[in-house]
Amino acid sequence: xxxxxxxxxxxxxxxxxxxxxxxxxxxxxxxxxxxxxxxxxxxxxxxxxxxxxxxxxxxxxxxxxxxxxxxxxxxxxxxxxxxxxxxxxxxxxxxxxxxxxxxxxxxxxxxxxxxxxxxxxxxxxxxxxxxxxxxxxxxxxxxxxxxxxxxxxxxxxxxxxxxxxxxxxxxxxxxxxxxxxxxxxxxxxxxxxxxxxxxxxxxxxxxxxxxxxxxxxxxxxxxxxxxxxxxxxxxxxxxxxxxxxxxxxxxxxxxxxxxxxxxxxxxxxxxxxxxxxxxxxxxxxxxxxxxxxxxxxxxxxxxxxxxxxxxxxxxxxxxxxxxxxxxxxxxxxxxxxxxxxxxxxxxxxxxxxxxxxxxxxxxxxxxxxxxxxxxxxxxxxxxxxxxxxxxxxxxxxxxxxxxxxxxxxxxxxxxxxxxxxxxxxxxxxxxxxxxxxxxxxxxxxxxxxxxxxxxxxxxxxxxxxxxxxxxxxxxxxxxxxxxxxxxxxxxxxxxxxxxxxxxxxxxxxxxxxx
Amino acid sequence: xxxxxxxxxxxxxxxxxxxxxxxxxxxxxxxxxxxxxxxxxxxxxxxxxxxxxxxxxxxxxxxxxxxxxxxxxxxxxxxxxxxxxxxxxxxxxxxxxxxxxxxxxxxxxxxxxxxxxxxxxxxxxxxxxxxxxxxxxxxxxxxxxxxxxxxxxxxxxxxxxxxxxxxxxxxxxxxxxxxxxxxxxxxxxxxxxxxxxxxxxxxxxxxxxxxxxxxxxxxxxxxxxxxxxxxxxxxxxxxxxxxxxxxxxxxxxxxxxxxxxxxxxxxxxxxxxxxxxxxxxxxxxxxxxxxxxxxxxxxxxxxxxxxxxxxxxxxxxxxxxxxxxxxxxxxxxxxxxxxxxxxxxxxxxxxxxxxxxxxxxxxx
Numbered sequence: 001x002x003x004x005x006x007x008x009x010x011x012x013x014x015x016x017x018x019x020x021x022x023x024x025x026x027x028x029x030x031x032x033x034x035x036x037x038x039x040x041x042x043x044x045x046x047x048x049x050x051x052x053x054x055x056x057x058x059x060x061x062x063x064x065x066x067x068x069x070x071x072x073x074x075x076x077x078x079x080x081x082x083x084x085x086x087x088x089x090x091x092x093x094x095x096x097x098x099x100x101x102x103x104x105x106x107x108x109x110x111x112x113x114x115x116x117x118x119x120x121x122x123x124x125x126x127x128x129x130x131x132x133x134x135x136x137x138x139x140x141x142x143x144x145x146x147x148x149x150x151x152x153x154x155x156x157x158x159x160x161x162x163x164x165x166x167x168x169x170x171x172x173x174x175x176x177x178x179x180x181x182x183x184x185x186x187x188x189x190x191x192x193x194x195x196x197x198x199x200x201x202x203x204x205x206x207x208x209x210x211x212x213x214x215x216x217x218x219x220x221x222x223x224x225x226x227x228x229x230x231x232x233x234x235x236x237x238x239x240x241x242x243x244x245x246x247x248x249x250x251x252x253x254x255x256x257x258x259x260x261x262x263x264x265x266x267x268x269x270x271x272x273x274x275x276x277x278x279x280x281x282x283x284x285x286x287x288x289x290x291x292x293x294x295x296x297x298x299x300x301x302x303x304x305x306x307x308x309x310x311x312x313x314x315x316x317x318x319x320x321x322x323x324x325x326x327x328x329x330x331x332x333x334x335x336x337x338x339x340x341x342x343x344x345x346x347x348x349x350x351x352x353x354x355x356x357x358x359x360x361x362x363x364x365x366x367x368x369x370x371x372x373x374x375x376x377x378x379x380x381x382x383x384x385x386x387x388x389x390x391x392x393x394x395x396x397x398x399x400x401x402x403x404x405x406x407x408x409x410x411x412x413x414x415x416x417x418x419x420x421x422x423x424x425x426x427x428x429x430x431x432x433x434x435x436x437x438x439x440x441x442x443x444x445x446x447x448x449x450x451x452x453x454x455x456x457x458x459x460x461x462x463x464x465x466x467x468x469x470x471x472x473x474x475x476x477x478x479x480x481x482x483x484x485x486x487x488x489x490x491x492x493x494x495x496x497x498x499x500x501x502x503x504x505x506x507x508x509x510x511x512x513x514x
Numbered sequence: 515x516x517x518x519x520x521x522x523x524x525x526x527x528x529x530x531x532x533x534x535x536x537x538x539x540x541x542x543x544x545x546x547x548x549x550x551x552x553x554x555x556x557x558x559x560x561x562x563x564x565x566x567x568x569x570x571x572x573x574x575x576x577x578x579x580x581x582x583x584x585x586x587x588x589x590x591x592x593x594x595x596x597x598x599x600x601x602x603x604x605x606x607x608x609x610x611x612x613x614x615x616x617x618x619x620x621x622x623x624x625x626x627x628x629x630x631x632x633x634x635x636x637x638x639x640x641x642x643x644x645x646x647x648x649x650x651x652x653x654x655x656x657x658x659x660x661x662x663x664x665x666x667x668x669x670x671x672x673x674x675x676x677x678x679x680x681x682x683x684x685x686x687x688x689x690x691x692x693x694x695x696x697x698x699x700x701x702x703x704x705x706x707x708x709x710x711x712x713x714x715x716x717x718x719x720x721x722x723x724x725x726x727x728x729x730x731x732x733x734x735x736x737x738x739x740x741x742x743x744x745x746x747x748x749x750x751x752x753x754x755x756x757x758x759x760x761x762x763x764x765x766x767x768x769x770x771x772x773x774x775x776x777x778x779x780x781x782x783x784x785x786x787x788x789x790x791x792x793x794x795x796x797x798x799x800x801x802x803x804x805x806x807x808x809x810x811x812x813x814x815x816x817x818x819x820x821x822x823x824x825x826x827x828x829x830x831x832x833x834x835x836x837x838x839x840x841x842x843x844x845x846x847x848x849x850x851x852x853x854x855x856x857x858x859x860x861x862x863x864x865x866x867x868x869x870x871x872x873x874x875x876x877x878x
Contacts, residue, residue: 316736340738348736357730357737359797364722372738376719422737 009072011036011200012057012088012169016066019052022409024401026052029066030226032219034169034200039191041211041232042204044221045244045413045441050204053221054173057202058090059083070168087168091159091175099147104128106146107161131160134193136186152183159187163194170194171202176210177439180301188214206441208237220244241442268292269328271461272344272430274313277322282308284486285321290430290461295452297476297493298465299502305485306465307349307434313463314346314432315339326429340373345423349435349465356415358408362400363389365407365418370425392421397447413444420451431455432463437471449475469499481505531791532803534842535810538789538835542810542817543569549821564693568816573697574690574766576812577704578603578759580805582779583786584708585752587804588715590787592748593728593796594648594655599756599783601666602640603776606633606760608670611770614681626685634757640666641753645746663780670772680769690765700762707758711751712801721799724748728796782811785836791843810839 012034019027027049034040044050055061057068059077068075070086077083083090097106104125113123125142132140135156146154155175162170172191176184191201191214205211211218211232218235220227220243227243270289278285283305290296298306311317315324315333324331326342333339336346348354357365366389371380380388389403396417400410407415416436423431433452437445452475456462466472472479473493481489483506491497491505527533546553546568556567582599589596610629617625640662647658692699715721726734727741735741759779764770788794789810790803814835818828841847 335740336736337738337740346736348733353730354732354736357726357733359729360722360726364726368722368726368734368739369737371719371722372734372740374719376723376744379717379719426738 010034011071013069013072014053014057014066015069017053017056017063017068018065019056019061020064021052021061022401025224027056027224030221030224031229032057032202032226033229034202035217036168036198036200037195038216039195039201039203039214041215041218042202042221043211043218043240043244044227045443048221048244048441049224050221051173052224054090054171054202054204057083057169058088058171084165084167087165088171089162089165089167089169090171090173091155091162092173097146097154097158097161100145102143102145103132103140103149103157104142106157107131107142107164109161111164127164128160131163132157134163135160135190152179155179156183156187159190167199169200169202171204173204174206174439175203176205176207184210206439208240212237244442271327272313273325275323275325277312277319277324279308279312279317279319279321282317282485283312286487288313288480288487290463292429292461293456293459294478295456295462295464295476297472297479298463298482299469299472299479299506300482301506304482304506306482308485309482309487310346310432310434310463310465314344314430316346316348337372340369340426340428343427343429344432345369345426345428345430346432347419347423347434347436349438351412351415351419351439355419356407359406361404362393362398362407362410362418363403366392366421366425369422373426388425392425396421396451413440413448416440416444416448417451420448424455428460430461430463432465434465435467436464437466437468445471469502473497473499473502530803531800531843532789532806534839535789535803535806537842538839539806539810539813542813542835546817546820553820558696562693563696565696568820570698572809572812572816573701575816576809577698577700578762578779579782579786579808579811580704580708581755581759581762582752582783583790583804583808583811584711584801585755586780586783587787587790587792587799587801588724588748589655589752590784590792590794591724591728591796591799592745593731594745594749595659595784595794596644596749596752596756597656597659597780598640598644598662598666599752599759600776600779601663601670602637602753602756603760603763603779604670604770604772605640605666605673606637606757607764607770607775608673608679608772609633609636610686610761611679611681611764611768612673614683614686615679617683620682621684623685626683626689629683629686630761633761634754637753637757637760638750640669641750641756642746644753645749648749649742649745667772670770670775674770674772676772678769678771682768686761686765687768690762700765704762707755708801708805711755715801720744720747725797725799728799783808786811789836789839789843 010033012032014030014032016029016031017027018025018029030049030053032042032053042050042053052061056063057077059079059082063077068077070088075082075086077086077088098109101109104121107128108124112119113127114120115123128142129138132138132142137153137156137160140153146157149157159172159175175187179187191203195201203211203215215232217229218232218240219229220240222244268291270291272290274286274288276285276287286309298309300306308317312319314336315338316336318334324333326344331342333342333344339346352358357368360368363385367380367385370388374380386403392398393400393403398410398417398421399414407418410418420436436452437448440448449471452462452464464472464475476493479491479493479497479502480487481491481502489505491501543554553568556565556569558564559566582603586596586599610633613629613632614625617628619625644659644662647653647661648655688699689703690700694702715724723734723739723744726737726739727744731741756776760776763775786807787804789807790800790805792799792803814832818831823831
């Protein structure tokens with residue numbers, strides 16, 4: 001009886017939530033219920049309103065219509081402090097820790113242990129360690145500075161910070177986007193423990209399998225509207241995906257089969273060739289070639305040196321050994337600017353930090369690299385600029401209030417498309433894409449993959465880096481296998497090749513080493 | 515419909531960050547008119563046909579501030595700051611005065627041009643030192659230009675051997691005190707230079723790139739922008755504009771006082787930029803805003819003198835005006851007013867995250 005009561009009354013009940021940003025509604029009357037002792041997944045594509053919903057719940061957005069009840073009581077979440085007082089704590093996708101403060105300081109910030117004489121740092125650290133232990137991070141030195149930690153550990157520290165207040169409701173926005181399998185398992189153990197303690201957990205993620213592994217209930221959003229709430233057990237994956245994107249998955253299959261049909265062994269001289277390129281501590285000296293219209297995937301696990309190799313290839317980081325040849329001529333790539341002038345573009349995996357310039361308009365973001373190549377003294381004419389921007393916004397299907405809107409107003413997937421447009425506007429011969437589909441929803445993933453295939457068809461040599469090996473296999477003509485910061489082999493893609501083949505190669509190399 | 519179109523420019527203006535600066539200028543002038551109804555009166559000097567009046571005085575006084583405010587707005591847009599502009603003014607003034615004193619010919623146009631050329635060259639060198647320290651050595655702009663701020667006064671003293679130096683040169687004096695078509699040369703010159711700088715910055719891609727590196731230096735580098743050359747250019751430009759301000763400033767009295775010329779002008783320039791709506795965090799900048807800010811500072815200075823506010827109360831009066839202005843500009847303060855006037859349901863204005871607003875507060 002009591003159990004049924006608990007399930008009958010949700011801890012959080014959001015009804016008819018409407019949020020309007022700058023005159024554009026981003027949520028239209030969305031409902032969300034969170035129950036104590038349950039993990040509730042919020043699913044939806046980019047721009048579906050997941051983040052807005054999270055912000056409404058954590059007090060970062062003002063709710064323009066609708067009601068939020070916590071434990072049955074209507075509450076006004078006027079700001080993060082009000083949300084915290086109501087028992088809502090959150091950890092966000094973009095880790096917002098203070099890099100120069102210690103782990104303990106980050107975890108306990110705002111909740112330091114106070115005594116009559118002020119803050120007791122010893123007690124503060126002790127409590128930080130206790131919270132960290134819950135997440136399986138007991139061995140961390142709480143005095144260590146956060147900037148020295150890997151992104152994964154930082155993410156866990158951010159979650160630890162949310163747990164300090166012992167919240168009734170824990171909101172996790174994309175907590176696993178930078179974690180590897182072990183770390184995800186650690187996090188999930190901690191989440192299950194919290195669930196047993198009766199915490200209501202809202203889990204926002206793009207990872208389908210993780211959602212099925214951990215969640216009890218799913219609410220689906222699309223275009224700022226609720227698409228219903230389902231017990232996870234009763235909603236199969238295909239149904240979920242079709243609710244999220246509103247269309248089927250044949251597009252992905254089409255890309256795969258088209259790529260296979262078009263696939264041909266490279267002929268002629270490579271457009272780009274490196275001999276013995278490497279940098280001590282980053283990547284072992286490696287030979288590598290690219291041909292026109294070829295997609296070469298870099299297959300490897302996290303930490304295998306995928307990004308490092310990509311950055312070396314694109315001149316973002318300068319190698320300390322080896323030579324680079326473009327069309328048979330030796331060149332020195334001393335900076336991204338030099339690489340761009342040689343028509344080599346690099347799309348960073350870090351969209352916010354190394355990609356989009358948030359306050360600038362979509363238009364300026366798209367033309368930036370092209371303008372940089374031309375130099376400031378030769379501005380792109382308005383007519384040329386507008387034509388370029390219009391063409392890309394249309395062909396990439398960029399959803400934005402308009403070309404003048406600041407890029408920060410766009411969803412992650414659309415920002416990624418703006419960046420692809422930026423690099424394509426420079427008409428690159430070689431394009432290195434580092435995790436172009438990270439943190440974007442399935443619909444945007446499909447579109448981005450379709451664009452990559454299209455670029456290759458137009459003759460661009462693409463280096464494709466992704467932690468999702470199935471993407472690498474789907475798109476690549478050739479796959480360079482990386483491991484422990486060196487290239488351990490290359491395979492031509494073909495009907496016989498699958499994700500498992502690559503994993504086997506990586507594992508087999510292990511045995512060779514042993 | 516037609517009324518909508520007619521008023522749309524006004525709505526556009528109100529949304530500009532420097533709108534409240536304009537209002538403040540009008541309010542200060544109104545305050546002066548209250549004291550003296552003839553404050554705004556302009557008359558024509560019957561002897562030489564020049565305009566005479568308080569407003570003309572304000573425009574003349576604003577010229578050096580406009581120069582350094584425009585330079586400062588570009589430096590601030592890159593995410594930096596230039597504390598050395600006041601000292602560079604003193605150096606430039608000192609170089610010009612000493613050159614003309616040595617040249618000795620009071621009517622010589624050549625001596626005036628030589629003095630200006632040399633003063634601007636020395637200013638550019640000082641700016642280049644700032645730029646190299648910031649861009650290539652990687653020192654923080656605050657520190658680099660603080661060093662130059664201290665060193666500059668020293669250099670000026672060395673040039674003048676510690677003496678207040680006067681010279682006589684009519685063409686040089688004309689820059690600060692002359693009139694063309696009834697308007698002061700110095701103001702026309704300032705406006706012309708602002709227009710040229712604005713044109714170059716906005717018609718080329720310089721402005722876009724300055725904003726890009728100010729907002730996100732890493733992403734800008736990835737996009738192929740080379741920040742070093744840009745930073746160097748911007749610091750040199752700021753110093754040259756400060757050099758021009760120095761020439762304007764010493765030209766009025768044909769004397770350089772190395773401890774007074776340009777004294778604390780860097781603070782006026784920073785205030786002008788902030789009033790104009792450029793964020794001290796870097797990024798988006800507004801040259802029009804810097805001009806409004808510069809005009810406001812000049813109006814404020816003249817008003818203080820005109821109202822006879824005692825010199826000891828001057829800083830406080832200035833501070834109050836600027837604080838009120840910053841409050842009016844702050845999005846958060848304005849949203850309080852909006853909320854009070856209208857029920858929250860009807861609002862179509864943004865309700866951004868408070869976290870974001872903290873940034874905007876810095877802007878204001």
